[in-house]
Amino acid sequence: MAWLLTGGAGYIGSHIVQAFLAADREVVVLDDLSSGFREFVPAGVTLHEGKLEDPADVARALDAQPVEGVVHLGGLKYAGESPRVPLDYYRVNVEGTRVLLEQMAARGVDRLVFSSSSATYGTMEGEIVAEDAPKRPESPYGESKLIGEWLIRDQAVARPELKHTSLRYFNVVGSGPVRDTGDGGVLALVDHSPYNLFPLVFRALSRGARPKVFGDDYPTPDGSCVRDYVHVVDLAEAHLRAAVQLDEGTELAAAYNVGRGEGVSVRQIIETILSVVGEEALGYDVAPRRAGDPAKIVGSARRIEEDFGWKPGLDLRAMVEGAWEAWNAPGTAEREAAQDARRAQG
């Protein structure tokens, strides 16, 4: 029986596909390719093209083969963009999750791992945020993820057979190894986000330009924002472990933080990137703060370590080295152009 990955053609989803395949677990993908890429879904894995918020598309993906569980990653993910188009975020992230739950219930598909976010917390109090910290999301994106968690919680009260957990990711970076596709090509799973730090810095370096630090007057040790960065390969492993535990009938907590529990500043990240690519002399510029960037977000990963035995294995240098190798692999520049064209069309 397969696990269905919504959003499996995206940056994180495609790494989860690889983790499931490496563990000999069958996966299929539902994705509308609005920000994902067909080539991120490897040969042999079925891609059902369709929209989460369309019941017929979700039904088709669930009926095409037996499905035992769902990893639900599909959706819109830019906190900074979401205040401009809040209804898009509610339609895809909230209505999409509601439709998925309804279609799963109609078929007795009762295992769900939901992709949530540290954006559900908003500005943190104290040094490190644990799962039961107050939730004060500061954007429609963060709100839509929190509502997604509530939908799942309430549906599991109505249908106790639904076994679920939500993984609240912190800042996801890095890339898995560049793979040979077996037909003379290579597959590099790259984060093509227009707003995330790694692709922003890599785009600047590829043009020979100095990368930018947004804001150097935050109340942090070096004035730049502090984040908790987790390697996408470690994150993918956390999903696999969650799915295995649900398959084994283990009760999981409603939510787990997935991060390293370690704050790294934007200056530190940029300096590490410049050192990995041998461009220390280039340096970087300081630009004004971006709206909606809290000073610091660092998560405690103690609960997931205790319940799953999951620990992040890959450090900052591995995150930068893997991401830079993938960025420079064949296919990345073409996908960057395709992504620009898609966003220009709206």
Ligand SMILES: NC(=O)c1ccc[n+]([C@@H]2O[C@H](COP(=O)([O-])OP(=O)(O)OC[C@H]3O[C@@H](n4cnc5c(N)ncnc54)[C@H](O)[C@@H]3O)[C@@H](O)[C@H]2O)c1
């Ligand atoms: N990247 C991060 O740092 C981060 C942090 C916290 C949470 N998340 C969450 O992780 C998930 C995956 O993020 P990602 O970084 O891989 O982003 P991504 O944009 O690469 O992946 C999202 C995928 O969902 C698909 N999709 C979007 N709208 C859809 C719709 N209406 N119907 C079907 N498919 C649709 C896209 O085509 C894409 O393949 C998202 O839910 C995001 O909110 C990401």
